[in-house]
Amino acid sequence: MSIRHRKILLVDDEPLILESLSRELTEDNLEVNRATNGEEAITAIEATCFDLVVTDLVMPGVDGFQVLKAAKQRDARTMVIILTGYGNMESAVDALRLGADDFLQKPCEIEELRYRMANCFVKQDLERKVAFYETILPVCSWCRKIRDDRQEGHGQGQWYSLEAYLKRVKGVDVSHGCCPECFALTMKNIARDKSKGEET
Incomplete structure (x- = not known):
């Protein structure tokens, strides 16, 4: 599945990681927005509906849990991938329980991130299709059942x-x-x- 033409938000307080991921994903024809901390991320989420948020878990001040919560409150069908260090696996599992759609350990390979993103978009498309059909009431044109x-x-x-x-x-x-x-x-x-x- 192509991951092109989606709006994503990258959140990380490490400039090198943020810059490298942004550069790689921009080449995939994604609309990439960046936030250098949790506060910036929540401000962006409140202003814009994103297809996907990729956020670091451990950040000073507002952390990835709060970014996850804000994204899901804005739109439950926004996909969220959590990035976490090797020492934070328990926290990553907690994030999944709170509604995160996937998590990756840092540093992550860009191809692995693309693969996880594609899976998230498949799930998102299915959820949106189900939500669309739920708004339609099937009525028989002949007998009106x-x-x-x-x-x-x-x-x-x-x-x-x-x-x-x-x-x-x-x-x-x-x-x-x-x-x-x-x-x-x-x-x-x-x-x-x-x-x-x-x-x-």
Whole structure:
């Protein structure tokens, strides 16, 4: 999978690491933004929605945990990769429990980072597709039944009448009546049919 044309934020308080990763990833046609500490990162996250945040874990002041939290609060589908030193593996596991999507030990090979990023984007695309389909209510064009995909997955749910669907989803019963527009149209059609009958 290509990792091109995504917006990412690199966060590290080590200038050499930040510069080298930024240079390499910019060559992949990524929109690379940089932050030299956690405070800068959170400011950037609050101003812009990123596809991916790659952040150092241990930084003075605002650390990678706080950057992770800010990114996920901004958009739960923002991917976050944690960079950690060899002595911080337990903290990296804690970051995964808090919602990080992956972690890498520093120093990391750029190809390994690209591979992890590509995996994150596959996951992100799937989550976005699921979220998109969740906004669509499948309705049959012919019989007007509704498919309930909440339990079975997209395209696999059972079909229900409008009344049964509302009862199942909302727990409400349906009473049948006639809205003013339909009543007026019905009366108009009755009057028209009556006048035609009188003409014959």
